[in-house]
Amino acid sequence: MRMIVKQLEYMYIQRSFSFVRRSLSITTTTTTQFISTTKTTNSNYSYYSSKSKETDMSQQAFSRAGLEDLMKRRFFITPAFEIYGGVAGLYDYGPPGCAIKANLINLWRQHFVINEDMLEVDCTSLTPEVVLKTSGHVAKFADFMVKDEITKQCYRADHLLEQHIDKLLEDKKITAERKEELTHVRAKAGDYGQSQLTEALKKYGVKCPDTGNAITEPYPFNLMFQTQIGPSGQLVGFMRPETAQGIFVNFKRLLDYNANKLPFAAAQIGNSFRNEIAPRSGLLRVREFTMAEIEHFVNPHDKSHPKFEEVANIKANLLTSEAQDGDKKVVEMTFGDAVKQGTINNQTLAYFMCRTQLFLHTIGIKPERMRFRQHQQNEMAHYASDCWDAEIHTSYGWIECVGHADRSCYDLTVHSDASRIPLVAFEEFKDGPKTIEVVDVKINKSKMGSTFKKDAKAPMDYLEGLATKMEEALKLRDELDAAGSATIVVNDQGYNITKEMVSFTQATKKLTGQSFAPHVIEPSFGLGRIIYSLLEHSYSVRPATEEDKAEDANKKLDRAVLSLPAIIAPVKTSVLPLTQSEALAPFVQQITRLLKEQGISSKVDESGVAIGRRYARTDEIGIPFAITIDFTTVEDQTVTLRERDTMIQVRVPLQQVATTIKQLSENTLQWTQVANTFPAHKF
16 A cells, blocks of 8 residues: 555656646636645656656657557547548547536636636628728738749748748758758748748749749738528628627627626637638647637736736746847746836736746646747737737647636727727726816818719718827818818728818817727637647556557557546546446446446447456546456445556445546546545556
């Protein structure tokens, strides 16, 4: 018993960081308790560091081919419409993949929506053109594409440049200066504009990789799937490229639902669509994918967060914008220090970055293979003030999995202007009413109508909107006074306005508060990328046992293992009768019934193969526990309970096994406690 407990102590130390982080979002453990728990864990860290190289399977060389074979063979994912040859960038989730995805979404909803009191919505995927034209997606949501001049095969220009540079860097005779130049260009390729890409592709002599043919100059290709809404074909629509726009256009209703109080956050989980030029890397670049997005609306003058102090002392790996232009070193600092030093723009942005980090650690992403990379100035939209991507390291390199952006008030403002519906919040002045100057706009609708006829609505809406934009209104008034007319531009259309059409009068008004367009902090999760990264981080290979070798020396007997946390695992336990004896059958039925009563998913394997082979079957799809029914069960009503990663087994009373697994799966009970409570199984 002592030997088993010692083994488990090491196992616990090795995984303790993950365990305590899980408790933050699954149980009622507070962030403060998490920090104090981490301090206790740190005292054992040196022991973990010295031991990990000896026993940690994650130290093995990762085999992407092995994982891909497992994902296909056990139907985690498969190319969609495979019997017809499949379509690039489209994948179906099989039973274990679907279960992992569902568990991930459930945990995300618990960790964010419930714990942060968010308002969840479910908006349509089919989106009218006007919405995405207003947001800028119709004009700007594009990648640069090139074609093989002979075969017309399409390629994404920046990816083609990156691949070509990778080959140039393989030259063993390359000079240090040339290597530095190529490395810099490769790092910047994704940010290049059309002219920069054209120049780089010509400079380095990039050809079509499949044929060696010349390629065309790069040109923009819009990534949205266009369709028509209704039979007339007159109403253009798109499959949404992100879920965020549905939240923005419902802002007024969300604010009303929240009793007109800020700050508040809205969340949405759903599918988005992007017509990728060249889908690749499995789930990492696809044409249909699931997103989970949060839009946190705040007063632009107060981006503090009431719970920030709870996470201020948690550390993160940060790759700043400055470091990317310099030594490229990741720095470790607390979120509190990052905000104080101005590395992260504000508390709310930092708070959600930390919550994202805790979530990713909870599901099994390895902390040492995760970082936050800050967007450089040329990557950010003109309206954004700060952006950080949570990146996870995989065999494909660092992969952006969660974006965090301070989007300012851009989205609400453009939708307000286009719809003429003010998407604003109201805040009372803290020091009482104020008297301010306002502009009264009076429009000569008769004159406007006779001049612009059916097009009069757009310029009239624009002029009415100037009532809340005093500076613009007075500027237009001065132009009209000076020249008698002025041109305004609405939706890319110019209108010549004369003095007879509109007048502006300054007045004073007593106000109790003011309206403003809230700013938005947005965390955006790509669930497919997170799932793939998690599978890579969980995958390892366990050497064949003597039992395996004795059974069949000609087979490849190394065992794949997915060390998924129990809360994410597709199935929580397997149920394995030791033999096909009729004496054991009633216990299988009894145990599966008890598990279902507790809401625990299980997989029964009554095949006649050796128990070790059946353990291997469950290990490779990530099932964390195995219940074995043997002839001792018939005698004393106990079963063996095996833990996947340590392979240690204990004997548990049959009536307690379901509740024990439920507690283990919810992380309210640790495996060390189980081993201390129940006797070890004697082989």
